[in-house]
Each structure stands twice: as structure tokens, then as C-alpha cells.
Amino acid sequence: MSFFQPQLSKTLIVCSLLLGMTAQVSAADAEAPNTDELYEYLFPEARGSAHVAAAPSAVPGASAPAPRPMSAFRDQNRRASWSEDQIQAMKGAFKAKEPAPVERQIAGAVAVPAQSSPFDAASVSLGDRPFxxxxxxxxxxxxxxxxxxxxxxxxxxxxxxxxxxxxxxxxxxxxxxxxxxxxxxxxxxxxxxxxxxxxxxxxxxxxxxxxxxxxxxxxxxxxxxxxxxxxxxxxxxxxxxxxxxxxxxxxxxxxx
The missing domain is CATH 1.10.530.10 (Lysozyme)
Structure with missing residues (x-):
């Protein structure tokens, strides 16, 4: 009886660790869509690249990418994630500025220089001009x-x-x-x-x-x-x- 007790305890510990690691990986995968969505919004030129890399079977002869090594520290294994409000806030912060409105060019209208002189208001003599x-x-x-x-x-x-x-x-x-x-x-x-x-x-x-x-x-x-x-x-x-x-x-x- 004393022989199996230590072995059994070690087995339970290993199983517990594996279950914890599996839960962390599942949580990271669940958070991935939010991360990918924001990444593609901020870097549209890279849109689809993450998905292509994640699906090597689409390319004949391609091998699966090496899994990321798990760290002994739990926070380092966690993928970044944002709430819907945070995603919208980030999108707003990086939203492209609208182009400045183009002034209408209307046929027949006379263009006026932007720095047209308003004439100074210095007192001048009008001589004998009326009024x-x-x-x-x-x-x-x-x-x-x-x-x-x-x-x-x-x-x-x-x-x-x-x-x-x-x-x-x-x-x-x-x-x-x-x-x-x-x-x-x-x-x-x-x-x-x-x-x-x-x-x-x-x-x-x-x-x-x-x-x-x-x-x-x-x-x-x-x-x-x-x-x-x-x-x-x-x-x-x-x-x-x-x-x-x-x-x-x-x-x-x-x-x-």
C-alpha cells in the first residue's frame, strides 16, 4: 500500500498540470478571434496572413508550424485579448482621417486670392471728393x-x-x-x-x-x-x- 501512494500522488499532480495547461491554451484560442480582428483592422496590408499561416494544409507539402513553447509563468502563456468596447476604442483611435473637403470649382466664378489685401484703414485725405x-x-x-x-x-x-x-x-x-x-x-x-x-x-x-x-x-x-x-x-x-x-x-x- 505504501508503494502505490507516492506513485498515485505524482500521477495526480501531472494530470492537474496538464489540465491547467490545456485550459490556458483553450482560453487563448477563444480569445484569438478578437485579437485577429483588431490586428487586421490596424494592419490591413497583412489581412489574411495570420490565417494562411495557421492553415498549412492549404499549401501542398507545407509542414505545421512549431508550437510555441509553454513558459513556466502563466501570464506569458496568455494571448492578449480585448473586450468589444476596447476594440471599438482602438479602432476609433487609429481611424484614418477624412480627407479635407475639396473646394468646389464653379464655372464662371472668379477666384479670389487667399491673402487679398483689405486695404489699411489709415486716415487719408479725399480732397474735394463728394461727401x-x-x-x-x-x-x-x-x-x-x-x-x-x-x-x-x-x-x-x-x-x-x-x-x-x-x-x-x-x-x-x-x-x-x-x-x-x-x-x-x-x-x-x-x-x-x-x-x-x-x-x-x-x-x-x-x-x-x-x-x-x-x-x-x-x-x-x-x-x-x-x-x-x-x-x-x-x-x-x-x-x-x-x-x-x-x-x-x-x-x-x-x-x-
Missing amino acids: ADLIQVYAAKRNLNPRLVSMMVKQESRSDPNAISPKGAQGLMQLMPDLSKQFNIDPFDPEMNIKVGTQYFADLLAKYGQVELALAAYNAGPGAVDKYGGIPPFSETQNYVSTIMAGVAQLEANNQ
Whole structure:
């Protein structure tokens, strides 16, 4: 009886070790799909390579890969695994960035340089140009160049405070009735017209950041500029912008 006891104990110990090792291998195999899924997501160029290596029977004459030696330390035998939440978090972290949107190129729209000069707002002399004093005052309040405002007044109404356009725009800077009503002004009063006109243009300049686009929006409306992504392909608007820009450049060249 004493002879079999030690032998029996050793047999039980060996069986227990084998069962433990089998359980660890089974757990690792059960975790493999999650690991493979994440690996293939992060390294798409290697997709399928793990499965090919795991199935040597698909290649004639291929031999089975040598089994990984088991370590005496349990943690080293465990394959990495992630929960579903962890997998999604990892995918999100490594998600490819969406390409930057390509600006629409619309036929007929005029491209505007990204660094278009808004003209400085330094006080300049307008000489004897019409309504020079009012233009100086409100251009300074809106941080606008007086030459630019003077050219707008000239282009809009030919400096006629009583001008009315076929579309109903009124006064020196050709304000639409709704805008005059919004500010509760008489559009035919030169000072009130320039006050509101410069405020409206300053708001457009703040929105678009470029004089050319602000001028186009003043003439054709912000909706048209937004729709075409630039100066709209309207001959009236394009001539309006180019004429004012050329006029300001000429005034600056002549120091007027």
C-alpha cells in the first residue's frame, strides 16, 4: 500500500498540470478571434496572413508550424485579448482621417486670392471728393479705408443721394428698403445712408475676410457668394468689384 501512494500522488499532480495547461491554451484560442480582428483592422496590408499561416494544409507539402513553447509563468502563456468596447476604442483611435473637403470649382466664378489685401484703414485725405467728411468719419468708425468707401459711393449712385435703382435700392450706398427699415433710417439722408452702408459692408468684410468677396456680397447678396463659393459669374457683379478695386488702386497710386 505504501508503494502505490507516492506513485498515485505524482500521477495526480501531472494530470492537474496538464489540465491547467490545456485550459490556458483553450482560453487563448477563444480569445484569438478578437485579437485577429483588431490586428487586421490596424494592419490591413497583412489581412489574411495570420490565417494562411495557421492553415498549412492549404499549401501542398507545407509542414505545421512549431508550437510555441509553454513558459513556466502563466501570464506569458496568455494571448492578449480585448473586450468589444476596447476594440471599438482602438479602432476609433487609429481611424484614418477624412480627407479635407475639396473646394468646389464653379464655372464662371472668379477666384479670389487667399491673402487679398483689405486695404489699411489709415486716415487719408479725399480732397474735394463728394461727401468726403462723412465718408472719413464713418470709414474710421468701421475700420475701413476711406478711399474704398468713396469708390463704393461713386459706383453705387454716382454720388447722388436721391438715386433709386430699378431694383429699389436707395441713396448714396444704394441700401435696400428692408435694410433701411431695420435701422430705422431715412435712406435719402446722406449721413444716415453712409452710416448704415459702411456698417453693412464692415459686417460682410468680417464674414468673408476679403474685400473682393465683401464687395461681391454687397452687390449681389451674400447668398450668391455662398452659392458660388466666390465672386458670382454675373457680369454686373464682376464689373462692380473690378471697377472699385481698380479705382482704389488708382487713388492710392495718385495719393488721393
